[in-house]
Amino acid sequence: MTAKIYTLLTPQTIRFGAGCIETLGDELRKLGAKRVLVVTDAGVYSTGLVDPVLEQLAKIGTVPELFAEAEPEPTYPKLNAVAADLGKNSFDLIVAVGGGSSLDTAKGLSILLAHGGKGQDYIGPDKVPGPCLNTIMIPTTAGTGSEVTNIAIFGDPDKELKLGIVSPHILARVALVDPVFTYSCPPKLTAAAGIDALVHAIESYTSPKAGAYTDALALEAMRLIAGSLKTAVHDGSNKEARNKLSEGALLAGISFGNAGVAAVHALAYPLGARFHVPHGLANGVLLPYVMESNLSAALDKYALIAQVMTEKACALPRQEAAEQGLKAIQTLCAEIGIPHHLRELGVPEEALEGMAVATMEITRLLVNNPKNLTLDDVRAIWRSAW
Numbered sequence: 001m002t003a004k005i006y007t008l009l010t011p012q013t014i015r016f017g018a019g020c021i022e023t024l025g026d027e028l029r030k031l032g033a034k035r036v037l038v039v040t041d042a043g044v045y046s047t048g049l050v051d052p053v054l055e056q057l058a059k060i061g062t063v064p065e066l067f068a069e070a071e072p073e074p075t076y077p078k079l080n081a082v083a084a085d086l087g088k089n090s091f092d093l094i095v096a097v098g099g100g101s102s103l104d105t106a107k108g109l110s111i112l113l114a115h116g117g118k119g120q121d122y123i124g125p126d127k128v129p130g131p132c133l134n135t136i137m138i139p140t141t142a143g144t145g146s147e148v149t150n151i152a153i154f155g156d157p158d159k160e161l162k163l164g165i166v167s168p169h170i171l172a173r174v175a176l177v178d179p180v181f182t183y184s185c186p187p188k189l190t191a192a193a194g195i196d197a198l199v200h201a202i203e204s205y206t207s208p209k210a211g212a213y214t215d216a217l218a219l220e221a222m223r224l225i226a227g228s229l230k231t232a233v234h235d236g237s238n239k240e241a242r243n244k245l246s247e248g249a250l251l252a253g254i255s256f257g258n259a260g261v262a263a264v265h266a267l268a269y270p271l272g273a274r275f276h277v278p279h280g281l282a283n284g285v286l287l288p289y290v291m292e293s294n295l296s297a298a299l300d301k302y303a304l305i306a307q308v309m310t311e312k313a314c315a316l317p318r319q320e321a322a323e324q325g326l327k328a329i330q331t332l333c334a335e336i337g338i339p340h341h342l343r344e345l346g347v348p349e350e351a352l353e354g355m356a357v358a359t360m361e362i363t364r365l366l367v368n369n370p371k372n373l374t375l376d377d378v379r380a381i382w383r384s385a386w
């Protein structure tokens with residue numbers, strides 16, 4: 001038997017905990033930041049969440065340039081336009097504050113402001129030629145894990161696809177995960193981001209690229225998310241639930257940043273690109289149907305997932321345990337308001353065939369699926385989910 005080879009890619013520094021924003025000034029000082037760009041979106045900016053970041057910057061005597069127009073579900077054309085505008089300045093560090101869209105926008109800018117060109121030049125694995133601008137990532141949702149991954153996703157409106165840039169050079173220098181930033185996240189966004197994090201943990205755990213590090217991170221992520229998501233959605237003032245959910249999303253992010261995500265994400269991308277269904281929501285609707293299709297191909301791991309999701313599964317044989325796990329996930333999705341079917345999101349039946357074909361093109365993610373999915377398998381998943 002040959003030894004399994006795996007690596008663990010993470011930001012150089014990961015800080016987690018309520019109040020850890022207070023360490024931002026130290027991190028900026030260590031990195032010698034002088035000309036700082038702060039990237040966020042209008043919604044996050046209007047809630048005042050950027051204020052503590054600006055206070056930390058003021059402490060080290062830095063007045064940053066502020067870009068508060070990161071778009072939800074960002075696209076390559078917009079990224080290119082923003083980079084062309086901001087490129088007149090010479091920044092040495094980007095602080096990103098927001099959900100996955102703002103963090104991915106910051107990653108894209110860190111490439112273009114260092115190397116020029118267009119975002120599309122860097123699509124795919126390892127196309128970024130060298131180090132980019134340093135970034136510090138501060139998530140305001142518990143979900144995407146973008147603060148710890150080497151992936152940035154942008155839409156290509158012409159191709160109606162979402163395409164990723166994958167490079168170790170876009171890993172944040174510092175991920176600063178302060179759950180206080182998620183305390184005001186509204187219920188619907190908490191649900192969508194939280195279920196996205198659960199999908200990251202499940203898909204990376206069942207990926208053929210999983211290893212001992214990622215298994216440990218994914219299982220702990222599932223335990224934390226399963227124990228907190230419902231409460232965080234229905235009682236956002238519960239700090240313990242918010243803290244656990246943030247930590248779970250962080251660990252799930254490190255896990256999927258190394259072991260990858262799979263078919264749920266591959267199906268979610270055309271849904272997002274064509275019908276603008278937010279990423280987390282798309283994943284939440286699709287998760288039970290993809291799990292059902294995969295179940296027999298990864299029974300051992302699905303049985304272990306089930307034991308984390310529900311005590312009922314602990315004493316059962318593998319098949320029944322895995323089925324109980326699937327039921328527990330369906331119940332959780334219903335309890336946090338994730339729709340059962342795609343038609344509830346306004347997706348027409350005649351769109352299913354095109355989305356099945358588009359899914360098959362996302363081989364980068366399908367190779368991580370525990371079951372080798374054929375076009376007919378994918379068609380069947382879309383049909384059941386509809």
Ligand SMILES: [Fe+2]
Pocket residue numbers: 144196200265279283
């Ligand atoms: Fe995701």
